[in-house]
Amino acid sequence: MDQVQKILQGDPRAAARLMTMIENGSPESITLLKSLYRHTGRAYVIGVTGPPGSGKSTLTDGITEELRRRGKTVGVVAVDPTSPFTGGAILADRIRMQRHSLDSGVFIRSMATRGHLGGLARATNDVVDVLDAGGKDYIIIETVGVGQDEIEIVRSAHTSIVVAVPGMGDDIQAIKAGVMEIGDLFVVNKADRDGADKAIMEIEMTLHLGKGTDGWRPKVLKTVAVKGEGVAELAQAILEHQAFLQQRDGRRQKGKERSYWVFFELLQERLTTRVLEGVASNGTLDGLIERIAARETDPYSAVEEVLKKAGL
């Protein structure tokens, strides 16, 4: 049986192998992804974001458990901007999820930034497709931080969850910046700490300032994920949002938005690679950079030069 068949039947090892190929940028992975793509689009995608230390992993763990209890299968993609140098930290983080490791209904994958010139978002989208084609009912994408790519990854989910913790002071502001308008659900985790009600109030006040474009009124929930408190309610809220989208044709709309984002990321990556390879192959790339660095040309003129040579 070939790798595509195995993945479609939910073979975790075949899926993991393809994910590694995706991360390494293997050309073969593209052939496989093309074959898999028409089997995607069934999974419901949940995005979870929030600052470091907000307990996203524990919450993801809790949501996974609730969905399993309802008989649903779950894929988890943890996006960590990291490097070989710091791979250990990620490993430690993932250990928390190990209690699902013997459950064939759960598949967990950590994504790391390998190179330093993009590609993380594209690779994450590809891994989601592999899980989707493999029949996972729900896919949870978890991202650290408030970076632009990370926001987009979560925005492209069907349900986006923004996690905050009480008593971070400035952090509520930092959370607002960028992710406030993408949240369908807001979670104040570690809600047994001082300041939980204040954090909830601040989020609700900010929500009142904005207006949802799709008729959904974002919810704010309290959890203490390490004790499992509020997690069932969170899972319930996810299912409500899913039902809401289903009723209002929102799922098709979100699917289209997601397709645009996936297409855009891929186009950007492949275009740049294609054109840069062209410049590098005739040995002019290094010279061009030297000239920019020496101020003999400027970046805009250099890019125009390259575009012209590429016939664009």
Place this chain on the structure above:
Amino acid sequence: MDQVQKILQGDPRAAARLMTMIENGSPESITLLKSLYRHTGRAYVIGVTGPPGSGKSTLTDGITEELRRRGKTVGVVAVDPTSPFTGGAILADRIRMQRHSLDSGVFIRSMATRGHLGGLARATNDVVDVLDAGGKDYIIIETVGVGQDEIEIVRSAHTSIVVAVPGMGDDIQAIKAGVMEIGDLFVVNKADRDGADKAIMEIEMTLHLGKGTDGWRPKVLKTVAVKGEGVAELAQAILEHQAFLQQRDGRRQKGKERSYWVFFELLQERLTTRVLEGVASNGTLDGLIERIAARETDPYSAVEEVLKKAGL
């Protein structure tokens, strides 16, 4: 006198006007940037990053003051992934820097993500060039979060500073992921809190695992930025790193790395815009996205189709 002349003479209003044009993606801004570019390359660029709530703004404020005390002029670029929806938060954040507002030797600019399809890194690079051409001796770029673009923005600086705070537990791990290897200097801010020494020890341990490639041994410093403690030492460490780079031809090397990054970001943005406009102008973009969403084609084949049409 034209706008370029005014900017070169350090006119803050002319500079601010160009920065707004850059943020709005005005085509005229490109003409101006091309004229300015050969006057850049003199400023020393400092990148400051760390998680929300770590006190980056206060530290930046302190560094600015120390540099001013030494008679140096300073530009500050605060990169906040935000939106019109949340602009208020940023404003509040900037108020802390207001004590420099009457000092013509300091120029402060907040950058916000306008659209949601990239361009922040490119715009930030352009704003740095405007400050550089305007004669600022030092430019401090401050970024929130640990996103991929944000890491690259800081990496492209001459001196990169990574800020942590004690007692964040998991956060030290999250900080390690992605930014540990880009730091020339590490600052444990709010060092009057419990756990400062532990945080320092953890950072030093992680540093021992990695090895610097350029001969510089990263330093770990303690600060209490709100009280000004340790800030003079931090400024001193920045100057030491600058002297180190100067001695070892490191500045030229970093300049070249920065040129590559600037070129890459710009190429990526302009290529994608150019090609997407082509697809959009003949009305096929929407149809293409529909077909991807309906699984009639896959993103890889769709991108290949577009590349082929563009003759690439």
